Each structure stands twice: as C-alpha cells, then as structure tokens.
Amino acid sequence: xxxxxxxxxxxxxxxxxxxxxxxxxxNTAFDYFPWYQQFPGKGPALLIAIRxxxxxxxxxRFTISFxxxxxxxxxxxxxxxxxDSATYFCAASMLxxxxxxxxxxxxxxxxxx
Amino acid sequence: xxxxxxxxxxxxxxKGKDVELRCDPISGHTALYWYRQSLGQGLxxxxxxxxxxxxxxxxxxSDRFSAERTGGSVSTLTIxxxxxxxxxxxxxxxxxxxxxxxxxxxxxxxxVL
Numbered sequence: 282x283x284x285x286x287x288x289x290x291x292x293x294x295x296x297x298x299x300x301x302x303x304x305x306x307x308n309t310a311f312d313y314f315p316w317y318q319q320f321p322g323k324g325p326a327l328l329i330a331i332r333x334x335x336x337x338x339x340x341x342r343f344t345i346s347f348x349x350x351x352x353x354x355x356x357x358x359x360x361x362x363x364x365d366s367a368t369y370f371c372a373a374s375m376l377x378x379x380x381x382x383x384x385x386x387x388x389x390x391x392x393x394x
Numbered sequence: 395x396x397x398x399x400x401x402x403x404x405x406x407x408x409k410g411k412d413v414e415l416r417c418d419p420i421s422g423h424t425a426l427y428w429y430r431q432s433l434g435q436g437l438x439x440x441x442x443x444x445x446x447x448x449x450x451x452x453x454x455x456s457d458r459f460s461a462e463r464t465g466g467s468v469s470t471l472t473i474x475x476x477x478x479x480x481x482x483x484x485x486x487x488x489x490x491x492x493x494x495x496x497x498x499x500x501x502x503x504x505x506v507l
Contacts, residue, residue: 287436313494315495324485324500324501325485325498370436380489381442382496384429384437387436
C-alpha cells in the first residue's frame with residue numbers, strides 16, 4: 282500500500298533526446314507527487330511536483346504526466362543535456378497527514394554528449 | 395548558511411559502537427525528517443517530527459535506532475550497537491508545514507567496520 286515503484290533503474294540518453302522515467306503507486310490516498318533530483322555527494326532537491334487534480338505539469342524542459350486511474354505518473358525531460366545526468370527519485374505523500382514522502386528506488390540518468 | 399546542516403559529514407566506527415548524527419534544520423521549518431540511503435538504493439524513511447506532536451517512528455528499522463528533536467529545532471539520530479548493515483548515508487530534511495517540499499541536507503555518511 283505504501284510502495285512507490287520506479288523504472289527504469291538506469292537510463293542512457295543522447296544529448297538532445299527525451300528522457301522518460303515512470304512511477305506507479307498503490308495508495309489512492311496519496312495527494313502529492315514530486316520528483317527529486319540528486320547529484321553525487323549532495324542531498325536530493327525538488328525538481329517538479331504535481332497534485333492529482335491535474336494531468337500534466339510543465340516547468341521548462343521538465344514535464345510530469347499524471348494518470349490517476351492507472352495510478353501512474355512519469356517525468357519527461359525534453360532536450361536532455363549532460364548537466365541533467367543525475368539520479369531521479371519519484372515520491373508520493375499524503376499532505377493531509379504531514380507530508381511524509383515515500384520514495385521510489387531511483388533512476389540513474391546519464392546523458393551522453 | 396540557510397540550508398539544512400548535518401554533521402558529521404563522514405563517520406567511521408567499529409561494529410558495536412554507538413553513533414550520533416546531528417541535523418540543524420532551516421530556521422522556521424516545523425517538520426523534520428530522517429531518511430537512510432544505502433548504496434544504490436532509494437531513500438528509506440526513518441522518522442518524522444512535526445511541531446509538538448508525537449514523532450512518526452514507523453520507519454525505524456530496529457530498537458537500536460532512536461531520534462530526538464530538542465526545542466523544535468536541532469535533531470539527533472542515535473544508532474546504538476552499530477552493525478555493518480547500518481552503513482549508509484543518513485539524510486535529514488526539513489519543511490514548512492503545508493508546502494510538501496522537503497529541503498535535504500548533504501547527509502552523514504556512516505561506515506561501520
């Protein structure tokens with residue numbers, strides 16, 4: 282019920298390509314779905330987040346697509362750049378219960394020049 | 395600085411010793427979280443403090459782990475009788491009560507020999 286499943290575990294994309302990372306959740310009480318980006322030796326940092334009342338949110342090259350009926354959401358990185366190489370984590374929480382985040386296992390993205 | 399501060403950044407200890415990890419959250423943030431990140435793994439929730447409420451300890455893996463938060467600010471995570479499987483990066487995060495965005499520190503890397 283509390284799990285968030287993320288795929289793929291690793292991803293290699295050419296510069297300029299589209300990176301797509303997928304997540305699935307079980308608990309329909311989740312009401313907040315963020316994506317975090319982590320560089321080596323650093324803590325994760327919020328990249329973009331979505332609430333379940335919208336199906337898509339875009340910020341620059343980053344887009345979250347949300348499918349409530351399928352209990353899935355995905356991160357799309359357009360025009361991927363070598364500087365986007367990092368580990369990406371999806372997460373979910375119930376803001377009404379304090380916002381404790383349950384994280385996916387992470388995707389290590391490598392963007393080749 | 396204005397970010398979440400953790401200390402020590404690195405700790406090497408012998409099996410069976412006790413360790414204390416410290417977290418200084420962002421001023422004014424009422425919520426504080428501890429997560430554990432093992433090599434190549436996702437972020438595992440440990441414990442969550444919110445204001446004066448009783449902490450959510452549901453993620454602590456054993457009774458060797460404990461945490462306290464003094465004066466609603468600084469938090470200490472204590473691991474007693476450390477085991478090799480405790481080796482990981484321990485991440486602290488803080489947030490304002492309602493936004494859902496967690497701000498992470500850079501972590502404390504614990505190595506148990």
